[in-house]
Amino acid sequence: xxxLTEELKAxxxxxxxxxxxxxxxxxxxxxxxxxxxxxxxxxxxxDYARKAGYPSVIAxxxxxxxxxxxxHQAPNADGYIGHEWHLPVPASRLIRAGNEYEFMRPVLPGDxxxxxxxxEDIAERSSSRGGTQLFVxxxxxxxxxxGKIVAINRETVVYQPLA
Amino acid sequence: xxxxxxxxxxxxxxxxxxxFAYGAATWDWHRMHxxxxxxxxxxxxGPVIDGQMYGAVFARAALxxxxxRGFIAKLSFRMKSMAFAGDTLVATGQVSELKxxxxxxxxxxxxxxxxxxxxTTEVRLPD
Numbered sequence: 001x002x003x004l005t006e007e008l009k010a011x012x013x014x015x016x017x018x019x020x021x022x023x024x025x026x027x028x029x030x031x032x033x034x035x036x037x038x039x040x041x042x043x044x045x046x047d048y049a050r051k052a053g054y055p056s057v058i059a060x061x062x063x064x065x066x067x068x069x070x071x072h073q074a075p076n077a078d079g080y081i082g083h084e085w086h087l088p089v090p091a092s093r094l095i096r097a098g099n100e101y102e103f104m105r106p107v108l109p110g111d112x113x114x115x116x117x118x119x120e121d122i123a124e125r126s127s128s129r130g131g132t133q134l135f136v137x138x139x140x141x142x143x144x145x146x147g148k149i150v151a152i153n154r155e156t157v158v159y160q161p162l163a
Numbered sequence: 164x165x166x167x168x169x170x171x172x173x174x175x176x177x178x179x180x181x182x183f184a185y186g187a188a189t190w191d192w193h194r195m196h197x198x199x200x201x202x203x204x205x206x207x208x209g210p211v212i213d214g215q216m217y218g219a220v221f222a223r224a225a226l227x228x229x230x231x232r233g234f235i236a237k238l239s240f241r242m243k244s245m246a247f248a249g250d251t252l253v254a255t256g257q258v259s260e261l262k263x264x265x266x267x268x269x270x271x272x273x274x275x276x277x278x279x280x281x282x283t284t285e286v287r288l289p290d
Contacts, residue, residue, distance in 0.1 A: 031187075032188045032219075036219050053232070060219065061234075061238070066215045067190055079194045079198075080191065096215070098239070099239070101239070106234070
């Protein structure tokens with residue numbers, strides 16, 4: 001039985017857009033730095049950041065690609081509130097294969113970031129555990145208030161069918 | 164600075180508190196990262212460290228080496244094996260290439276010597 005059905009293939013190319021609901025905010029930046037235990041003062045100290053040539057504190061580089069702050073929906077049964085494609089796949093466990101981040105400029109607390117997800121590819125490959133699994137690659141493009149892309153996150157996740 | 168130079172190792176224990184705090188800070192409330200019973204029911208040893216945390220660790224290690232005013236232009240990481248709440252990982256890395264003011268780094272996160280994730284990172288060095 002193939003996992004990559006015609007119904008599933010039809011999802012390739014789909015897009016989902018999440019408008020900015022507020023500025024990223026200083027609290028989000030400091031919260032992330034504290035959670036990661038990252039002591040870089042660029043994330044929490046305006047004076048330090050200005051002396052380094054920035055207009056204010058900046059976000060840790062990967063924050064924008066890691067946060068689901070764009071989301072505005074109730075959590076699903078697993079507690080997740082971020083973007084989902086709701087793909088028609090058999091009961092599976094989902095694991096991350098990898099991410100490719102690309103950054104155009106530092107993100108500032110006042111940035112209003114909208115996110116557009118695109119489903120770029122679905123591939124079925126054999127699994128070392130036997131059978132096959134699905135590799136799903138999506139790209140999130142993060143844009144500022146002027147519509148300029150500030151970061152791209154290309155993410156591949158694996159659906160491993162439950163035995 | 165030359166190809167082959169090593170980054171200072173960065174060791175981090177991913178406690179249950181760290182996993183919870185990171186999930187909260189990134190608006191990710193997925194139970195897999197704090198609900199040990201659910202994680203075990205899916206066949207995992209315990210709450211799963213969110214692979215995206217590794218991105219943040221790779222970025223931090225790269226900037227602590229390059230200088231805080233460095234700019235990460237690209238960071239690509241791949242998962243090699245899983246790690247769970249309580250595990251201690253070590254981030255290591257070396258310079259693979261220098262192109263003017265840009266360094267390409269090869270980075271690794273290991274647990275007891277086993278690779279958990281690896282990254283290719285492009286950093287623009289500060290002036």
